[in-house]
Amino acid sequence: MLQVHHVNRSFGDRLVLDDVTFDVRRGRLTGFVGGNGAGKTTTMRIVLGVLAADSGHVTLDGTDLDAAERRFFGYMPEERGLYPKMRVLEQITYLARLHGVDRGAATRRATALLERLGLGERMNDRLDDLSLGNQQRAQIAAALVHEPEVLVLDEPFSGLDPMAVDVVVGVLSEYAAQGAPVIFSSHQLDLVERLCDDLVVIAQGRIRAAGGREDLRAAYGHARWEIDTAGDVGWLRSAPGVRVQHFDGGWAVFEADDDAAAQQVLRRALEQAPVASFGPVRSTLAEIFREVVKDEDTTEAAR
Numbered sequence: 001m002l003q004v005h006h007v008n009r010s011f012g013d014r015l016v017l018d019d020v021t022f023d024v025r026r027g028r029l030t031g032f033v034g035g036n037g038a039g040k041t042t043t044m045r046i047v048l049g050v051l052a053a054d055s056g057h058v059t060l061d062g063t064d065l066d067a068a069e070r071r072f073f074g075y076m077p078e079e080r081g082l083y084p085k086m087r088v089l090e091q092i093t094y095l096a097r098l099h100g101v102d103r104g105a106a107t108r109r110a111t112a113l114l115e116r117l118g119l120g121e122r123m124n125d126r127l128d129d130l131s132l133g134n135q136q137r138a139q140i141a142a143a144l145v146h147e148p149e150v151l152v153l154d155e156p157f158s159g160l161d162p163m164a165v166d167v168v169v170g171v172l173s174e175y176a177a178q179g180a181p182v183i184f185s186s187h188q189l190d191l192v193e194r195l196c197d198d199l200v201v202i203a204q205g206r207i208r209a210a211g212g213r214e215d216l217r218a219a220y221g222h223a224r225w226e227i228d229t230a231g232d233v234g235w236l237r238s239a240p241g242v243r244v245q246h247f248d249g250g251w252a253v254f255e256a257d258d259d260a261a262a263q264q265v266l267r268r269a270l271e272q273a274p275v276a277s278f279g280p281v282r283s284t285l286a287e288i289f290r291e292v293v294k295d296e297d298t299t300e301a302a303r
C-alpha cells in the first residue's frame with residue numbers, strides 16, 4: 001500500500017497542502033478528485049519525489065521512499081513529457097531501456113502496449129503527427145512500459161473520447177489487478193464514479209473524504225427514494241419525516257428520515273393508486289462531492 005502521511009507544503013506564505021493523509025491500496029484504482037487548484041498535482045509531485053514536502057512523508061508498504069524506489073514508479077505528469085519529433089514505438093522502447101529493460105524485451109513490451117492502447121497502426125508515426133487523444137494514449141504507454149510498481153497519473157482521461165477512455169480504463173484496471181497501487185486525478189466526477197474502487201476527495205489543500213466508493217456513498221449519501229404512481233403524490237409535501245426534492249404528478253424523489261418514514265409513503269401511495277416503482281436512489285459522486293466540501297466549509301464558517 002502507498003501511504004501519504006501528514007504532508008504539508010507551502011508556496012511562499014500560502015499553505016497549499018494541509019496535513020494531507022490518505023492510502024492508495026494495491027489492486028484497486030484510486031481516483032483523486034478535487035476542483036482547480038485543490039492540490040492534486042502538488043500532492044502527486046510529492047509522491048513522485050519531483051517536489052519536496054515541507055513536512056510529512058510518503059511510504060510504500062511501510063517503508064519511506066527514496067530516489068531508488070521511486071525509479072520503479074510510473075508517472076504521467078500534467079505537462080506531458082514525450083518528444084514530439086520522435087517516432088512513437090522508438091520513444092516508448094527508449095523509455096523502457098532507460099529503466100534498464102533489455103532491448104528485446106523493451107521492444108516487445110512497447111509494441112504490445114501500443115497495440116493494446118489502439119496505436120498499433122501508428123507506432124511508426126512521429127508523436128506530433130498523432131491526434132491529441134492518440135498522443136495521450138502514447139503518454140499512458142510511456143508511464144506503463146517499464147511495468148512500474150506504483151502508477152501515478154495526472155488527468156489521464158482529459159481529452160480522450162469515450163472509446164479511448166474504455167481502452168485506457170481496461171489497461172489500468174488490468175494493471176491494478178496485478179497488485180500495483182494506481183492513483184489518477186480527474187475533474188470528471190462521472191468518470192471517476194464509474195472507474196474507481198477508492199476515492200480521495202481534496203479541496204483547498206485538505207483531504208475532505210477518503211475510502212471505498214461504496215463506503216463513501218453510505219457515509220455521505222442522504223437516504224433518498226423515488227416513487228412513480230398512477231395517482232398524484234402532491235400529499236408527499238406534508239407527509240411526516242419526508243422532504244420532497246423533485247415532484248411531477250405521480251412521480252417524486254424525496255428524502256426520508258428513516259426506512260419507516262419511506263415505507264409509510266409507499267403504504268399511503270398504494271392506498272390511492274397503483275405504484276409502478278418505488279426504491280432507493282443512489283447518490284452520485286458529484287452530489288457526495290458537493291456535500292463533503294459544503295459540510296467542511298460550513299464547519300469552517302462556524303469556527
Ligand SMILES: Nc1ncnc2c1ncn2[C@@H]1O[C@H](COP(=O)(O)OP(=O)(O)OP(=O)(O)O)[C@@H](O)[C@H]1O
Pocket residue numbers: 011016034035036037038039040041042043
Ligand atoms: N510552483 C508553484 N508556485 C506557486 N504556487 C503553486 C505552484 N504549484 C502550485 N501552486 C499553487 O498550489 C495550489 C495547488 O495547485 P495544484 O496544481 O496542486 O492543484 P490541482 O488540484 O492539481 O489543480 P488543477 O486541477 O487545476 O490542475 C494552487 O493554488 C496553485 O496555484
